[in-house]
Amino acid sequence: MLHIGRANTYPGLVSAETMETGTKILSASPEGRRRIAQLSSPLMKAAVPLIEWATLPGLTLHYALRKRYIEAAVRAAMAEGVTQVVNLGAGFDTLAWRLHLAHPEVNFIEIDHPATSGVKAPALRQIGTMGDNLHLLEVDFTTQTLADRLGGLSGFKADRPTMFVCEGVITYLTRDEAGVLLQTLNDLCAVPPRLVCTCVVPAGSPDDNIGPFLGIYLKLKGEALKWRIAHEDVGPFFAEHNFDIDEIASPTVIKPRFIEGPLKGTLHRSEYGVIARGVV
Helix, strand or coil: CHHHHCCCCCCCCHHHHHHHHHHHHCCHHHHHHHHHHHHHCCHHHHHHHHHHHHHHHHHHHHHHHHHHHHHHHHHHHCCCCCCCCEEEEEEECCCHHHHHHHHCEEEEEECCCCCHHHHHHHHHHHCCCCCCEEEECCCCCCCCCCCHHHHCCCCCCCCEEEEEEEEECHHCHHHHHHHHHHHHHHHHCCCCCCEEEEEECCCCCCCCCCCCCCCHHHHHCCCCCCCCCCCHHHHHHHHHHHHEEEEEEEEHHHHHHHHCCCCCCCCCCCCCEEEEEEEE
């Protein structure tokens, strides 16, 4: 986000508020400061196109579009009465921090690994006073479950209309794990929840433009894309777990919502957005 925001290739795509908040969060840790310094490195600027080609072509633009798509979905849900937003695997995302200040009537919960929350929480406190409507919940999914941790959080209100954000997470789950997640979200809420998430098309799909070395990179990190699903299979799968689909949006659909004019570079097409809502 900071990379494409600084490049200003698409003015306004990354807001000044997002840039400022993201920079402050990263500046609070040695690793974050190292990454900020890399943004000004001529070598790194020259290397980004090669890194993207090898792993995820159009990656930096894709991240920015993905963030804008999710924020638009959350804001639309809030306008329709959602009063609780839960971000699963929030990382260093700034959405909850920014929105909780402007919408004290909405409850925001970020869920992430203790290693990430341990850096982000003090960083946010350095930025300003955290409102009572923002909660950072640490969950180690190797030893804990979402049902137990979120269900046991006093800040989580099961009777509130809730939207879950699941950005870049589902493809790292198996099909069965993804099904359990969807069912858990429904079970946690007294009111059928909403969900905005991202999915990845199957390998070999016409839209699959993942780079040739992503698998190697993920293997070195101890990660893997465990499950990929075609657009046409999303509806039936979500229906199995009591969710109706409101929208399936490919990057070619998302791009013109936030960028006017021609594309300057590659559009990553493998990952797409899904908006759904639980059914009784």
